[in-house]
Each structure stands twice: as C-alpha cells, then as structure tokens.
Amino acid sequence: MSHADPAAALTRLLAIMVRLRAPDGCPWDQVQDFASIAPYTVEEAYEVADAIARGPDFPQLQDELGDLLLQVVYHAQMASEAGHFGFAEVAEAICSKMIRRHPHVFGEAAARDAGMQNRAWEAQKEAERADRAETGTLAGIPVGLPALTRALKISRRAARVGFDWPEPGEVLDKLEEEAAELRAELPAMDKARQADELGDLFFVMVNLARKLDLDPETCLAGANAKFTRRFNQMEARLAARGLAPADAGLAAMEAEWQAVKAVEKD
Structure with missing residues (x-):
C-alpha cells in the first residue's frame, strides 16, 4: 500500500486538468462541455461497480476510482472556468452535508440505531429539498x-x-x-x-x-449473469457436436439449454 500524500496527489491531478483545458493543452479536452462529459461520468461509475462485483478486483478498483475522480475534477474545472464553483467548493459542500446529516456523530445528539438514523437521514434530505424549493413527495x-x-x-x-x-x-x-x-x-x-x-x-x-x-438492478444483473453462463455452456455443448447455434435450430438449442439447467441442479 502506498503512503503517498493524498493532498499532494489531488493537487497534481487538479493541475493536470487545468493544463489539459488550457489554450495550448489537449484539443479534445478543450472543446468538451458538461453535456459531452456526462456520459463518461456515468460510464466510469458503472466500471467502478463492475470492479467491485468481480471480487472485488482491487487493482482494477483503484484504477476505476481514479477514472471516476477524474470525472469530478473535470466537471469542477469546467465550472471554475465559467465562474460558478471549483473543486474546493465541491469538497466543502459535501463535507458540510455529511456533518449536517450526521448530528449523532459530529454534534451533541445521541447515537441512534440504524433504523432511526435512516429516518433522520431522509428527514434531513427532505428539509434540504424544501430549501431548494423542491416541493412534492417525488421532487x-x-x-x-x-x-x-x-x-x-x-x-x-x-x-x-x-x-x-x-x-x-x-x-x-x-x-x-x-x-x-x-x-x-x-x-x-x-x-x-x-x-x-x-x-x-x-x-x-x-x-x-x-x-x-x-434491489431490482441486482436481481436483473444476476439474471443476466445466469443467462450468459447457461448460453455459453449451451453453445459449447453444440460446438462439441459440430454445430453453431444459428445452424442448430431452436429445438436443438432448447434441448441443450435444458441439459445445462439439469447439470446445474445436480
């Protein structure tokens, strides 16, 4: 495990982002905006989740977390260039929010059990939505x-x-x-x-x-993994008979599919 200085590493990353967006920086980075970068932000979040699901794969997770952090830095730099906020304001905002939502940790309130804390968390979020003039249950x-x-x-x-x-x-x-x-x-x-x-x-x-x-996403992910596993095994069984799925026909594929399921149940 590295003992690198987190503050120094983050300062370096922020400087790299400034350099990439500079007039003499990277032509691709110079022309990006919030809308063009947003899909990459979502993609990187999914890649973090994928690295966790696969083990977790810690070397891969470290790499993917770095990619996700870059997305935060990227958006903050573009906002700074437009005069809205910078990375420091982003970090300060989440610090304030975490302290505000955990009075039992950072304040004088007594510690709660998990259920009470969940209700307090939701109440705090509702108050924050009200402050933003977001009205209605689904706001x-x-x-x-x-x-x-x-x-x-x-x-x-x-x-x-x-x-x-x-x-x-x-x-x-x-x-x-x-x-x-x-x-x-x-x-x-x-x-x-x-x-x-x-x-x-x-x-x-x-x-x-x-x-x-x-969780429906987890349920569907499990179904995807199960189907992929069974389909690959069915395909391998057909290949052992010298058949490709497209040429085997539905009846042959269904027979091998049921055979795969039977093996899994044994």
Whole structure:
C-alpha cells in the first residue's frame, strides 16, 4: 500500500486538468462541455461497480476510482472556468452535508440505531429539498438515473406517504393484471401502447422487488449473469457436436439449454 500524500496527489491531478483545458493543452479536452462529459461520468461509475462485483478486483478498483475522480475534477474545472464553483467548493459542500446529516456523530445528539438514523437521514434530505424549493413527495429524484433505479426511488418515496400495496402478494396480483393488459395489446401491433403497457409491467416488478427487500438492478444483473453462463455452456455443448447455434435450430438449442439447467441442479 502506498503512503503517498493524498493532498499532494489531488493537487497534481487538479493541475493536470487545468493544463489539459488550457489554450495550448489537449484539443479534445478543450472543446468538451458538461453535456459531452456526462456520459463518461456515468460510464466510469458503472466500471467502478463492475470492479467491485468481480471480487472485488482491487487493482482494477483503484484504477476505476481514479477514472471516476477524474470525472469530478473535470466537471469542477469546467465550472471554475465559467465562474460558478471549483473543486474546493465541491469538497466543502459535501463535507458540510455529511456533518449536517450526521448530528449523532459530529454534534451533541445521541447515537441512534440504524433504523432511526435512516429516518433522520431522509428527514434531513427532505428539509434540504424544501430549501431548494423542491416541493412534492417525488421532487428531486434525478431523471438521469438508470430507469430501474429511478423507479425504485420513486416507489420508495410514494410508499413513505402510504401509497403502497400492503403485501407482496397484492403486487403479484397487479403484475398479472399488467401482463394481461400487455397481452391484450399484442394483436394490434401498436408499438406506443405496447411500450406503455410494458413500462407499467416493469414498474410493478420494481415495486415487487422493493416489497421483497430486493434491489431490482441486482436481481436483473444476476439474471443476466445466469443467462450468459447457461448460453455459453449451451453453445459449447453444440460446438462439441459440430454445430453453431444459428445452424442448430431452436429445438436443438432448447434441448441443450435444458441439459445445462439439469447439470446445474445436480
């Protein structure tokens, strides 16, 4: 583990960003703006999550965290150039927020259990939204979040004010209702209506995950990994018979798929 000075390393990174954006710096970096860099910021966050999911892979995680930190520095530098704020203001703002949201640690309030602290955290965030003139239960939920994550946040907010199904079984009933509505739209081939009904189905599934205390992104990631694993094994079994999936036909692929599932269950 390195004993490098964090302050010196950060100062160096900030200086590198200034140099890249300078008139005699990098032509690509000079022309970027918040909108053009935002997709990279999201991508780097996902790459951090991927490095954690794979072990975690600590050398890779170190590298990806550096890439994500660069994104923060990049946005702060562009804001500084426009006269809005700099990296120091970003850091000070999050320091103040963390102290404000943890009075039981940095103030005189008594320590709370996890449940009480979660409620206090949410109350503090609601007060901050009110200060920003963000009114309404669903105010302030970022529109740029992945759809499943945003749906989970929306449903959690609605549930906090009592707009929720009492039991998971009732959500399953609603899921069947939404599936029937989607099925009814299949013959007409109206893509807009199908998309609307499919969206409703997804949203109810997110609510079901919440009621079961599961994260929908994690559930879907697990399903993706399982399908990928089984498909690769099916493909390998076909290859051993001298067949490619596209040439084998659906019946042969399904037979090998079921064989793979049977092996996993043993």
